[in-house]
Amino acid sequence: MVDVKSGANPLFLRDEELRQGIELLFYAYRDFTSDPDAVLIAQGFGRAHHRTIHFINRNTGITVAELLGILRITKQSLSRVLSQLIERGFVVQRQGTRDRRQRHLHLTPEGVELERKVSEPQRARVARAYREAGADAVEGYRKVLMGLINEGDRTAILRSIRHG
Template identity: 60%
Template sequence: MQEKVRIPGMGGEDLLFLTDDQLRRGIEAMFFAYRAFTADPDMILADLDYGRAHHRALHFINRDPGLTVTALLAVLGVTKQSLNRVLRTLIDDGLVESRVGRRDRRERQLHLTPKGVALERRLSEAQRARMRAAYRKAGPQAVAGFRQVLEAMMDPEMRSQYQAMKELPE
């Protein structure tokens, strides 16, 4: 399909003519794709009386067990009060466990319970299924480009948060 392989960015400034119309299509692609991206977990969540905010909390606690409330706050980019409401229901429902920090007893280290792990898996598997299908359909080269553009779109500070996550030991 694409015969020419050009290495973007690095050295020779590519002549990249971007019309407003091309950019608009990218913008709309983001809009529609993001809606699709959240649709599957949203359906599962609706049945359980949870929302996207719960999903996000479960996701980040799952991928970095023991992270503190403050750390989670920073990743999610919401206020303490906003997160607290969500976190409270997750703790009350037995999906998340809040342990007093060993190093610093003021901190609360967040972990998923087996029940929490189960829901997180169910949600993320739905999301992964769509992502997997899209990746397969678009092919490996497209996937690389996809990731490159998304990373370039982030703010430097968000990007470093994201990079830190990417590197996390298994």
């Protein structure tokens, strides 16, 4: 398929192949994250808000610490975004019953609505790519991406993905 400079130096080919994989990921992510921008900016929100409501939506009742672990940011950084979302009525916190120090995060109906609207073009993009590539390709896409994720996180992600 790709077949660049093959025959010559297998080490070069390998390096080239890897760099292609890196570049494709960069481009795909670049375009993929540009989708929600229009909707978000109109709302006065940014990508950080999008990521936040996405993961609250996918993990209803997630605690602050868990969310921090997913986003890989500091609590001070999340704080700003989260309090804006709460203030404007898209997210609510519920004190944990078993552990009352915890704050479980939930989207309000407005939050669900916002999340759906914001991610709509993104889902459409993925849907189109899936359709064009076919089921086998999608399977490969999943496999490779999963392999790119830090080993320690994979099982947790698999779990979250199963009953997202």
